[in-house]
Amino acid sequence: MTAAIAHRQLTAESAGEIESVRIFSAFTITATFWLLLTTAVGLLLSFKFTYPDLGAYQMLSFGRLRAIHTNGTFYGWASVALTGLAFYVAARSSGVQLQQRRLAWAALWCYNIAAVAGTITLDLGISNGSQEYREWVWPVAFIFLLAVVLSGIVVVATVMARAGHDIYISNWYTIGAFIFTTILGITAAIPVYQFGLGQVAVQGFYMHNAVGMWFTFLALGMTYYALPKLLNRPIYSYALGVLGFWTNLVFYPIIGAHHYEFSPLPWWFQTLAIVFSVGMLVPVWAGSGNFFLTMKGRWAIIRRSYALPFFFVGILYYFVGSTQGTLEAFRSLQAIWHLTNFTVGHSHLTMYGFITFVTWGGIYGLLPMATGKRPNVLLVGLHFWLAFLGVTIYVIVLSVAGTIQGLTWANGDPFIASVEAAAPFWSARAVSGTMMLLAHVIFAINVWKMTAGPVEPEPVR
Numbered sequence: 001m002t003a004a005i006a007h008r009q010l011t012a013e014s015a016g017e018i019e020s021v022r023i024f025s026a027f028t029i030t031a032t033f034w035l036l037l038t039t040a041v042g043l044l045l046s047f048k049f050t051y052p053d054l055g056a057y058q059m060l061s062f063g064r065l066r067a068i069h070t071n072g073t074f075y076g077w078a079s080v081a082l083t084g085l086a087f088y089v090a091a092r093s094s095g096v097q098l099q100q101r102r103l104a105w106a107a108l109w110c111y112n113i114a115a116v117a118g119t120i121t122l123d124l125g126i127s128n129g130s131q132e133y134r135e136w137v138w139p140v141a142f143i144f145l146l147a148v149v150l151s152g153i154v155v156v157a158t159v160m161a162r163a164g165h166d167i168y169i170s171n172w173y174t175i176g177a178f179i180f181t182t183i184l185g186i187t188a189a190i191p192v193y194q195f196g197l198g199q200v201a202v203q204g205f206y207m208h209n210a211v212g213m214w215f216t217f218l219a220l221g222m223t224y225y226a227l228p229k230l231l232n233r234p235i236y237s238y239a240l241g242v243l244g245f246w247t248n249l250v251f252y253p254i255i256g257a258h259h260y261e262f263s264p265l266p267w268w269f270q271t272l273a274i275v276f277s278v279g280m281l282v283p284v285w286a287g288s289g290n291f292f293l294t295m296k297g298r299w300a301i302i303r304r305s306y307a308l309p310f311f312f313v314g315i316l317y318y319f320v321g322s323t324q325g326t327l328e329a330f331r332s333l334q335a336i337w338h339l340t341n342f343t344v345g346h347s348h349l350t351m352y353g354f355i356t357f358v359t360w361g362g363i364y365g366l367l368p369m370a371t372g373k374r375p376n377v378l379l380v381g382l383h384f385w386l387a388f389l390g391v392t393i394y395v396i397v398l399s400v401a402g403t404i405q406g407l408t409w410a411n412g413d414p415f416i417a418s419v420e421a422a423a424p425f426w427s428a429r430a431v432s433g434t435m436m437l438l439a440h441v442i443f444a445i446n447v448w449k450m451t452a453g454p455v456e457p458e459p460v461r
């Protein structure tokens with residue numbers, strides 16, 4: 001009798017295990033689809049700078065495609081991939097199976113329905129106006145928010161069922177991300193303040209916290225699990241992780257106004273955003289320092305690993321991009337760089353160099369552990385170098401172009417002078433963008449190998 005119950009429990013457990021792996025794989029596969037589609041759109045946008053008449057149709061116009069690129073990379077690629085990873089990390093770090101798996105599937109559907117509907121409506125010219133990163137109309141945004149809430153329930157339920165007493169630091173960040181983003185989504189939807197300067201303040205709050213409290217928290221949370229696991233040693237300092245968590249929470253939500261310096265927003269409010277942007281050095285240096293100190297002395301393992309070089313670049317660019325952001329917030333530098341290509345460079349240094357690289361590291365590191373299927377080593381190397389060189393060139397050329405643009409504007413030169421000066425850099429960006437898209441195609445092949453490919457007998461790292 002007892003043996004029969006134990007057998008039934010074991011079968012249920014392994015069925016749950018198989019379903020959890022399927023969920024992780026499905027999140028990664030659909031996220032990869034969105035990465036491919038929306039960065040192909042990004043590449044087309046890059047070529048439009050060099051050949052302005054390319055694809056001169058309404059549905060391929062710059063304005064429509066730009067919003068498809070930004071919303072698609074944010075909500076189709078990074079959000080879906082990082083949620084899949086958050087589920088895996090919550091279950092593993094809590095020592096239990098993923099709970100509420102039906103809700104996890106429902107969340108995956110909601111994410112993808114929102115991304116499909118958002119992409120189609122934007123291409124038809126139906127949008128929420130020029131509110132950057134929230135151009136999706138409200139019914140679409142609502143479906144996305146539902147996905148966030150459902151995913152949050154899955155993670156909280158899994159952590160509540162944990163085997164031990166303590167909640168591992170990864171889950172502090174992840175649960176924080178789901179709770180804060182729900183608040184953020186609701187704030188962005190309430191129409192009461194959304195006119196005049198109120199709208200500007202809400203837009204700054206939304207834009208910065210989408211990157212700060214959503215992507216950054218999910219990426220840091222996953223890194224706190226994957227890095228020690230892959231290096232086979234504990235995190236350098238748990239206390240630094242806790243310090244980073246609370247200081248992120250104090251400083252991040254207030255800095256949105258640094259997007260609108262010299263605007264009619266109250267001067268004191270802008271100054272507060274600049275002061276808190278300097279405060280952001282505490283969590284950024286605590287977090288990246290903690291990760292680098294965990295890696296210290298393990299360079300041979302890092303070089304040999306599929307995943308760790310991606311983490312190394314991701315953490316390095318987190319440190320560089322965020323420190324750059326602090327400098328960018330000073331009024332003297334905003335006066336030159338605001339509205340120029342420099343900001344686009346910063347966006348890709350952080351959203352690509354940090355978020356996307358860390359996400360790739362998580363997928364290469366953890367997905368083979370779940371499925372027992374490995375990527376092709378040569379292809380991983382090609383992926384890494386094309387993406388790393390691609391984004392590095394992208395950021396350097398746009399930073400130079402942006403500085404030249406800002407200086408010519410400050411000089412009072414005719415606008416066309418800044419266009420002529422930036423033109424060669426835009427061609428270089430199209431070349432680096434081509435390298436990045438090639439890297440994404442290779443990544444997609446590897447995702448196929450890690451999910452549908454044959455099971456490898458060798459242990460994976």
Ligand code: HEM
Binds near residue numbers: 278322323326337338
């Ligand atoms: C934590 C330290 C950071 C600070 C102080 C900071 C500062 C800034 C500033 C001042 C701008 C406005 C630039 C302008 O409009 O001229 C900006 C833009 C931006 N930042 Fe950061 N940044 C930080 C980290 C990050 C991170 C980690 C990400 C991504 C995960 C990120 C993503 C972006 C994006 C996408 C924009 C463009 C917004 C737009 O379209 O106007 N930043 N940042």
Ligand code: HEM
Binds near residue numbers: 039046073344
């Ligand atoms: C093949 C790779 C990519 C290429 C060629 C590319 C290209 C572009 C282009 C041409 C723009 C418009 C810039 C402008 O209006 O001046 C842009 C904007 C943007 N892209 Fe990408 N992109 C790529 C990948 C990504 C990824 C993976 C992400 C995020 C995960 C991303 C996030 C953004 C953001 C946030 C902006 C708005 C920048 C701002 O307003 O400051 N891109 N991209």
